[in-house]
Amino acid sequence: MEVAVGRRARDDAWGPAAPEREVVAAARRGSRSAQDELIRRHHRSCVGLALHLLSDEDAALDAAQDACVRALEKLRSLKDDGRFRPWLMRIVVNRCRSIRRRARARPPEEPLSPSLPAADGPASDQAERSRAVAEAVAGLPPAQREAVVLFYYHGLKAHEAADVLGCSTAAVKTRLFEARRRLADDLEAWL
Amino acid sequence: MDCHEARRELERALPGTDRPTAIADHLRRCDACRVYADRLARLDAVLSEEGRLAGKPDAAPFVAAVGRAVVGRRVRRRAAGWSLAAAATALLAVGLAHVLNRPPEPPAPRPERPRVIVTLIEASSRPTLRAEMSGASGFVAVEVCPARRRTLEMAELAELPPAL
Numbered sequence: 001m002e003v004a005v006g007r008r009a010r011d012d013a014w015g016p017a018a019p020e021r022e023v024v025a026a027a028r029r030g031s032r033s034a035q036d037e038l039i040r041r042h043h044r045s046c047v048g049l050a051l052h053l054l055s056d057e058d059a060a061l062d063a064a065q066d067a068c069v070r071a072l073e074k075l076r077s078l079k080d081d082g083r084f085r086p087w088l089m090r091i092v093v094n095r096c097r098s099i100r101r102r103a104r105a106r107p108p109e110e111p112l113s114p115s116l117p118a119a120d121g122p123a124s125d126q127a128e129r130s131r132a133v134a135e136a137v138a139g140l141p142p143a144q145r146e147a148v149v150l151f152y153y154h155g156l157k158a159h160e161a162a163d164v165l166g167c168s169t170a171a172v173k174t175r176l177f178e179a180r181r182r183l184a185d186d187l188e189a190w191l
Numbered sequence: 192m193d194c195h196e197a198r199r200e201l202e203r204a205l206p207g208t209d210r211p212t213a214i215a216d217h218l219r220r221c222d223a224c225r226v227y228a229d230r231l232a233r234l235d236a237v238l239s240e241e242g243r244l245a246g247k248p249d250a251a252p253f254v255a256a257v258g259r260a261v262v263g264r265r266v267r268r269r270a271a272g273w274s275l276a277a278a279a280t281a282l283l284a285v286g287l288a289h290v291l292n293r294p295p296e297p298p299a300p301r302p303e304r305p306r307v308i309v310t311l312i313e314a315s316s317r318p319t320l321r322a323e324m325s326g327a328s329g330f331v332a333v334e335v336c337p338a339r340r341r342t343l344e345m346a347e348l349a350e351l352p353p354a355l
Contacts, residue, residue: 035261036254043253048242061253068257069264133241151205152235153242158205177203184234191233 016041024081027072039068042085045154046092052149053096055138063099067092089154089164093146100142129190136186140179147175148183192217197224206235 014023014037023041026034046067050060071088078087137148143165150161151172158176162169184191192200197217201224204210210218218225 032258036258039254039257040250043250043257047253065253065256065260068253069260072257072261073264129237130241133237137238137241148238149242152238155239155242173203173205176205180231180234181202183238184231187234187237190237191230 020084021081024075024078024084028075028078028081035072038072038084042088043068045085045089049089049092049149049154050096052137052153053093053142053146054099055134059099059103060096063095064092067095070095086156086160086164089150090166093164097142132187132190136183139186140182144175144179144182147172148179151176194221194224197221198227201228201231206232206239 014026014031014034016037018037020041023034023037027038043064046064047060050063050067051057054060054063067088071091074091078084137145140148146165147161150156150164151158156164158172159169162172165172192213194217197214200211200214204214218228
């Protein structure tokens with residue numbers, strides 16, 4: 001039997017309708033079901049963010065998984081249960097930064113976009129544009145790329161992106177301003 | 192507001208924010224800037240749309256992998272904790288056994304107070320003291336003033352400094 005909030009009668013069974021704060025609190029208490037539910041809710045953001053920051057599907061999956069594991073382990077250090085998502089995204093960003101630092105010597109790999117439509121048929125224009133955008137974003141300096149990915153791809157506001165990136169809102173706005181100028185030039189053909 | 196200022200402001204304005212009246216007025220008057228503003232709006236739209244197209248990985252394997260990693264790390268950490276505790280206990284036991292089974296040591300020899308044996312030599316007109324300190328070899332001759340010879344008792348001599 002399920003209760004109104006989506007939590008089942010059994011204490012350690014959590015569903016998608018359960019309020020985030022309660023799930024986070026239960027996960028902190030060690031509920032495996034709550035931990036799984038948290039990851040289920042946010043894995044797409046984590047993998048998407050890592051993929052856009054690293055431009056490598058395998059590395060992005062590893063980074064996202066590692067970030068989720070770390071987040072669950074360090075859940076006790078989360079001050080506000082209602083801010084789990086930006087906190088988790090910050091861990092993902094930091095993990096990606098650390099991977100990028102290690103791989104700095106290597107040349108950047110071709111950006112990947114796993115859900116791109118096939119190159120044939122009417123969707124090919126869309127695929128071409130997606131590829132062009134992915135390449136243009138991947139060609140941005142890392143700080144600008146982080147700001148663009150969080151602001152446009154993940155729909156964060158400037159101050160939320162600043163929170164995730166650990167910088168000021170003004171810095172995020174400046175990065176977005178510079179990135180937009182550059183992207184407008186790079187994507188001229190698609191605008 | 193001229194075109195340069197207007198475009199600069201347009202670039203700075205993030206999507207979703209209201210345009211200042213001055214820019215809106217300028218855009219009404221200037222076709223070129225209006226085209227520029229539309230281009231920026233299309234860029235914002237394209238970028239936002241690409242975000243929605245981003246990868247949608249399957250949740251189940253990801254959640255399972257994270258769960259396995261968390262459990263694995265927990266087990267490893269617990270095992271490491273137990274290993275550490277076992278090693279510490281073993282070390283403690285060995286130390287305790289060593290302390291308890293140690294053969295009784297003979298009492299440490301108390302440092303012997305050096306004894307000074309002094310002999311008054313009166314063979315000549317200038318009597319000398321001949322002193323010998325236990326544990327050391329050698330003799331030191333000390334001249335004794337003839338006037339003090341009579342008062343020089345053995346007890347006094349025994350308190351001569353060990354430098355003798």
